[in-house]
Amino acid sequence: MPTVFIVDDHPSTRDGLITRIGLEPDLEVCGEAADVDEALRLIRRLRPSIAIVDVSLKNGNGIELIKAVAAESLPTRMLVWSMYDESLYGERALRAGAMGYINKENVTGMIIDAIRRVLKGEVFVSPHMAAKMLHRVVRGGEATGRSPIDALSDRELETFACIGYGMKTVDIANKMGLSPKTIETYRARIKEKLELEDMASLTREAVQWTIENG
Incomplete structure (x- = not known):
């Protein structure tokens, strides 16, 4: 069975x-x-x-x-x-x-x-x-019109979602089994990939994304 x-x-x-x-x-x-x-x-x-x-x-x-x-x-x-x-x-x-x-x-x-x-x-x-x-x-590769979120790695996307839920860096690190320093690195990469000006913009974007998708 x-x-x-x-x-x-x-x-x-x-x-x-x-x-x-x-x-x-x-x-x-x-x-x-x-x-x-x-x-x-x-x-x-x-x-x-x-x-x-x-x-x-x-x-x-x-x-x-x-x-x-x-x-x-x-x-x-x-x-x-x-x-x-x-x-x-x-x-x-x-x-x-x-x-x-x-x-x-x-x-x-x-x-x-x-x-x-x-x-x-x-x-x-x-x-x-x-x-x-x-x-x-059929398009022979990546289709056009993909969301910038698709550029994030799996770990970066998980971090992004946690930010959207209001979790602090140390809490995200504990949840993911990583160091706070690694989470800060993910934050910086996300900000760069999403072309956001600062960490406050990252937080706002993450919260909005979570509301729409979570």
């Missing part, structure tokens, strides 16, 4: 998924975790068929977890289920090694379809995201 592992920092979300997946006679939840370190340790030990991963976790980032699983060539297939719109993290997740991306606004029944598709070895994304990716291929 295929086994499912759930990685989410909200207990209620994990409980809801466990209950929903438990209704399927051919799927079994084998474990759960709230942060990257715990999830990676248990995935190594349990080797589930598939892991459902949120982007924003208690300590760390789901994209980093996906990269770690891929780097160790673990057999677990990764499916992202996040509150963030797929336009923000969808392609980043696939590039990291995930086989699907689904928004939490979708009904939980859709995630069962996504699980089954990924277990078959198929990539699961929305029709809109599939069309966007195909358009980029």
Whole structure:
């Protein structure tokens, strides 16, 4: 029987998924975790068929977890289920090694379809995201009109989101498991890439972005 592992920092979300997946006679939840370190340790030990991963976790980032699983060539297939719109993290997740991306606004029944598709070895994304990716291929590279946010690395984007939520440098560093100096470096890079005048402008931009996307 295929086994499912759930990685989410909200207990209620994990409980809801466990209950929903438990209704399927051919799927079994084998474990759960709230942060990257715990999830990676248990995935190594349990080797589930598939892991459902949120982007924003208690300590760390789901994209980093996906990269770690891929780097160790673990057999677990990764499916992202996040509150963030797929336009923000969808392609980043696939590039990291995930086989699907689904928004939490979708009904939980859709995630069962996504699980089954990924277990078959198929990539699961929305029709809109599939069309966007195909358009980029047809255009022969990067499509025009991309947001400046796309220029940020995964770590920089995570830092940007944390700034938007009002987190201080030391709190961001603790959440991401990095030093405050590294976070300050990320701040400077973000400011440069987004062509902002100062750190106050960066904060305003991050808050507005979070309101619109978070």
